[in-house]
């Protein structure tokens with residue numbers, strides 16, 4: 250099957266400052282093999298001790314009472330909607346500036362996505378939510394884009410007033426905090442992805458749902474495993490979306506030995522980029538807020554002549570990326586929703602001006618300086 254490796258990689262496989270760093274990030278695989286060997290020797294392939302431990306570790310990391318591991322971040326969203334009773338005839342408010350999985354999960358659940366524009370910080374404009382609420386609205390699905398928390402106080406107060414569920418798409422945000430609080434404290438669930446490109450990554454697909462609500466957690470544990478209460482008793486009809494035990498072993502290793510450093514390095518690199526790029530008037534940075542702990546799954550700048558700058562950076566061995574050039578309301582798949590160009594001006598603007606720079610844990614201060622110098626060179630500074 251085809252993967253989506255961009256063409257730049259094929260032409261120039263050895264970009265000096267890469268955005269993806271799969272070889273380096275999994276270079277200690279022999280240590281992980283030892284953990285996997287234990288699983289194989291026990292024949293413990295589905296759920297079991299390693300998954301239990303992973304759920305405990307993840308709950309601790311996210312400050313949650315319950316962590317339910319699932320097959321991937323998209324299932325985490327879909328199963329959350331199902332467990333919350335969101336489906337046919339319901340509307341879910343979310344943003345068009347996101348990865349397709351956010352919106353796809355709503356459609357797959359049978360509900361209708363209703364979009365609200367984002368702000369210049371790429372997160373949902375909390376002040377536009379109320380005007381999108383109808384009698385059919387069942388939930389709000391804010392996306393903590395790039396690892397920056399949305400304005401959860403406001404979103405939660407709207408949800409309470411209008412009796413709406415809150416499903417936080419937290420795919421980018423492991424380790425972040427809002428006003429010094431864990432995000433699980435705002436709303437019903439937070440859903441995470443452990444895709445290889447995420448900050449906490451496994452050797453394939455993996456996902457998590459966290460919640461503080463006991464009854465909801467019970468339902469989610471059932472739904473992700475066919476609704477089975479035990480081997481012979483089916484409580485509700487569900488799915489098969491279990492986190493592979495082998496991936497749980499990888500995630501446990503990563504949480505124990507890697508994640509803190511990954512988060513720390515991403516924050517350090519992003520802060521340095523913020524500082525150095527502030528001197529370049531051609532570059533618009535996201536305004537930082539002291540009360541948000543961001544974890545920089547992505548680091549965005551906004552520039553005119555974005556495509557030319559991207560080409561220039563790639564030519565100079567710096568793998569700048571665009572996440573993403575087409576907002577979801579303008580995708581072919583979204584035609585039935587009847588949105589049109591101009592409906593979400595900030596999303597459409599960001600799709601034209603946004604560029605992501607590498608900030609992962611293998612980027613050092615010298616790399617950052619080189620990226621900044623190359624951007625300055627492009628603008629002839």
Ligand SMILES: Cc1ncc(COP(=O)(O)O)c(C=O)c1O
Pocket residue numbers: 321322323324347348350351392418420421441442443444454455456
């Ligand atoms: C914002 C967002 N939500 C959901 C997902 C889905 O996660 P997964 O790829 O694990 O299904 C992603 C993955 O890239 C994402 O970026």
